[in-house]
Amino acid sequence: MSVNHVLVVGAGAMGSQIGMVCALAGLTATITDIAEPSLARTHADLRSRLARDVDKGRRTASDVETAFGRLSFTTDLTAAAATADYVIEAAVEKLDIKRTLFAELDNAAPPHAILATNSSSIVSSRIADATGRPDRVCNLHFFNPALVMKCVEIVRGPDTSDVTVATSVALADRLGKVPVVLQREIPGFVANRILGAVRDEAIFLLENGVASVTDIDTACRTALGYPMGPFELMDLTGIDIGYLTKQDRFAQSGDPRDRPSRSVTALVERGELGRKTGKGWYTYDHAGTRTPRPATELITEVSEQ
Numbered sequence: 001m002s003v004n005h006v007l008v009v010g011a012g013a014m015g016s017q018i019g020m021v022c023a024l025a026g027l028t029a030t031i032t033d034i035a036e037p038s039l040a041r042t043h044a045d046l047r048s049r050l051a052r053d054v055d056k057g058r059r060t061a062s063d064v065e066t067a068f069g070r071l072s073f074t075t076d077l078t079a080a081a082a083t084a085d086y087v088i089e090a091a092v093e094k095l096d097i098k099r100t101l102f103a104e105l106d107n108a109a110p111p112h113a114i115l116a117t118n119s120s121s122i123v124s125s126r127i128a129d130a131t132g133r134p135d136r137v138c139n140l141h142f143f144n145p146a147l148v149m150k151c152v153e154i155v156r157g158p159d160t161s162d163v164t165v166a167t168s169v170a171l172a173d174r175l176g177k178v179p180v181v182l183q184r185e186i187p188g189f190v191a192n193r194i195l196g197a198v199r200d201e202a203i204f205l206l207e208n209g210v211a212s213v214t215d216i217d218t219a220c221r222t223a224l225g226y227p228m229g230p231f232e233l234m235d236l237t238g239i240d241i242g243y244l245t246k247q248d249r250f251a252q253s254g255d256p257r258d259r260p261s262r263s264v265t266a267l268v269e270r271g272e273l274g275r276k277t278g279k280g281w282y283t284y285d286h287a288g289t290r291t292p293r294p295a296t297e298l299i300t301e302v303s304e305q
């Protein structure tokens, strides 16, 4: 099935860049959001980001102008969906909102259109039954920042058809991305599950007094070639993000291994969420330079329990 017009729903961190990736690849793309200010902010953010790319010689000014000519912004979901061949939903991570959106999209989009969600943890089978086309529903999972990161995970739900998977793979190829197909659903998918396993092991080693935060991060960078250690990465992305993901997974699975660790819970309860609060696994000064924290500040809760 050929894809010419992509509709992206949600103009946040992910949706805005996914829309631009589509336009840069030569597709007609529309970004829609319920909030008009989000659309205006997204347009301005993309303009300044792409201008930086031109300044640095990563793209030509004419490629960027042509791409903006293919990209439109609207709050009118129904009108935008009417001509879409492929919809990528990147709205807030709330199941009820996604289900409502998919029901609306099912009514508004042409019968051949594929409806995909960019959700990081909600598998598409939890949404597909809100539509009359579960065979044309899947996860199409981009990584942040979507303009830069190559991998796109395509997750097949129990009803997803071969044509939907093949069309999604072809779309990812056309966007210059590297498609990775998951043959069955699992929350977190491949890359984030592996990242989570590394993070859990790092926390286990710390909580059991095997090595310090700094030494574990150093081992990952210098022995495994990771660009950043697991504690550095948690501080960068926000310790609360991983905490909330694990809480959600634990609520679904009831598996104690999915429960957030005690030291992470203690940091989140104290509001020490990483770089954004100036304190997490490390302490950060106003220039962003980090200093290690004493182990007693990080694992007190564990030894007291």
Ligand SMILES: NC(=O)c1ccc[n+]([C@@H]2O[C@H](COP(=O)([O-])OP(=O)(O)OC[C@H]3O[C@@H](n4cnc5c(N)ncnc54)[C@H](O)[C@@H]3O)[C@@H](O)[C@H]2O)c1
Pocket (backbone or CB within 6 Å): 009, 010, 011, 012, 013, 014, 015, 032, 033, 034, 035, 038, 089, 090, 091, 092, 093, 097, 101, 118, 119, 120, 121, 141, 142, 143, 144
């Ligand atoms: N942020 C990441 O690193 C990341 C990475 C991969 C996947 N994801 C997934 O992408 C999705 C979006 O994440 P984000 O970080 O861009 O979120 P975000 O909070 O930055 O943006 C969400 C946008 O959705 C809009 N929105 C809310 N309800 C809507 C509705 N009913 N219709 C249309 N728009 C609506 C909001 O106004 C907002 O602009 C989530 O499902 C998330 O799991 C996020």
